[in-house]
Amino acid sequence: MKRIEAGADEGLSRRTFLTVVAGAAAVAASGSARAAEALAAFALPALPYAPDALAPAISAQTVGFHYGKHHQGYVTALNKLVQGTALAGKPLEEVIRATAGQADQAAVFNNAAQIWNHTFYWRSLAPAGGGQPSGALLEAVKQAFGSYEACAAALSEAALKQFGSGWVWLVAEKGQVKVVKTPNAETPLTQAGVVPLLTIDVWEHAYYLDYQNRRADYVKAVLEQRVNWAFAAENFAQAGR
Ligand SMILES: [Fe+2]
Numbered sequence: 001m002k003r004i005e006a007g008a009d010e011g012l013s014r015r016t017f018l019t020v021v022a023g024a025a026a027v028a029a030s031g032s033a034r035a036a037e038a039l040a041a042f043a044l045p046a047l048p049y050a051p052d053a054l055a056p057a058i059s060a061q062t063v064g065f066h067y068g069k070h071h072q073g074y075v076t077a078l079n080k081l082v083q084g085t086a087l088a089g090k091p092l093e094e095v096i097r098a099t100a101g102q103a104d105q106a107a108v109f110n111n112a113a114q115i116w117n118h119t120f121y122w123r124s125l126a127p128a129g130g131g132q133p134s135g136a137l138l139e140a141v142k143q144a145f146g147s148y149e150a151c152a153a154a155l156s157e158a159a160l161k162q163f164g165s166g167w168v169w170l171v172a173e174k175g176q177v178k179v180v181k182t183p184n185a186e187t188p189l190t191q192a193g194v195v196p197l198l199t200i201d202v203w204e205h206a207y208y209l210d211y212q213n214r215r216a217d218y219v220k221a222v223l224e225q226r227v228n229w230a231f232a233a234e235n236f237a238q239a240g241r
Contacts, residue, residue, distance in 0.1 A: 039216040042082075042092060042112075044075045045119050053127040057221040062209045070205050071118040078111040092116055093189065113185040117167055117199065121206075124198040126228035133229040137197075137236045140177045152223050154179040155200065159219040165203040168219075170232060171196050172239040195239035197232040 053059035078095075082088045087108065088093050089133055095112045099105035132148045133141055145151040151170070158181045159168045166183040172195045180188060181202075188194045200222055207218035 041079050042075050042115060044072050045122075046116075047122055049127050054125055054226055056217075057225045058125070058207075059140075059210050062207070064203055065209065066201075071115070074114040074118070078115060081111060082110050083234065091156070096187065097190055110185040113187045113189070116189060117185065117187050118201070120196060121167075121201045122197050123231050124200070124228050125222065125226045126231070127226070129226040129228045130224050131229060133233060135233060137177070137229070137233045140172070140175070140236065144177045151177075151179070152171055155223060156219050159200060159202050160216055162202050168200045168202055169196055170198050175240070177236070195235060196227045197235045197236065197239070198227060198229075200227075 003125065009166045043057060047063070054063060067229060082090075082095070087098065090098070092112055092115060096109065098115055099109035099112065102109070114205040132138065138148065141148055141151045145154060153167055155170065155192075158179050161167060162181045162183065164183065166181055167187070168179065168181045169188055171180055171188050172178075173193055176195065180194075182188065200219060202219070207215060211218040
C-alpha cells in the first residue's frame with residue numbers, strides 16, 4: 001500500500017509493518033509447508049519514537065501497556081489464529097480485506113485490523129505534533145469544514161460520540177476529506193476508495209491510565225500537541241485527488 005510506504009523513512013517500513021517473512025530461500029529448499037508456517041509470522045512494528053516521547057499528553061506508562069501489551073497481544077493472537085491456514089504468510093492488509101464482514105473469520109479480522117489500526121495510530125502521533133495541517137491538506141480541510149478549527153471540532157465530536165471502543169479517523173475519498181468513526185476493530189481500510197489519513201484510538205486502554213473517563217481531555221491533548229499532520233499530508237498526497 002503506497003500511502004504506508006511513503007512514511008517508511010520514519011522507521012516503519014512496509015517490511016516491518018506488514019509481516020516479516022524471512023528465509024524464503026530456506027523454505028524453498030526444504031519444501032516444507034510446516035517450515036513456511038513457522039517462518040511466516042506477523043511482527044510488531046517498532047514504535048516510531050521512544051515510549052516516553054509523547055508525554056505528558058500520553059504517558060510512557062500508557063504507551064508501554066498500549067504498545068507492549070495490547071498491540072503485541074493482537075500480533076500474538078493473529079499468529080496463533082492463522083497458523084496452518086491459507087492466511088499464514090499473507091500481507092496483513094490482504095488478511096484484513098479477506099476476512100472483513102465474514103462472521104466465521106471475526107477473530108482473525110479483529111486481531112489483524114487491530115494490528116494495522118494501532119500501527120497507523122502510532123504513526124498518526126508525533127512528539128512534536130499538534131498545530132495545523134499545511135499545503136494541499138489544509139486547503140482540503142478548509143474546503144470540507146470551513147476551517148481547521150471546525151475540522152478539529154468534528155474529530156473531537158466524533159471521538160466523544162463513538163459509543164464504547166473504537167477509532168476516529170480523518171479520511172480522504174475522491175479528494176475530499178471527512179471525519180469518520182469506526183467501532184471496535186473496524187477500519188476504513190476495507191472501504192473502497194477511502195484512504196485513511198490519520199486516526200485517534202478511543203478505546204479506553206488508549207487513555208484511561210492518564211485521563212480515566214475523560215476521553216475529551218485525551219482527544220484535546222492529542223489534537224493540540226501530538227497529532228502528526230505531516231503523516232496525514234503524506235497519506236493525502238498518496239491518496240490522489
Ligand atoms: Fe488501542
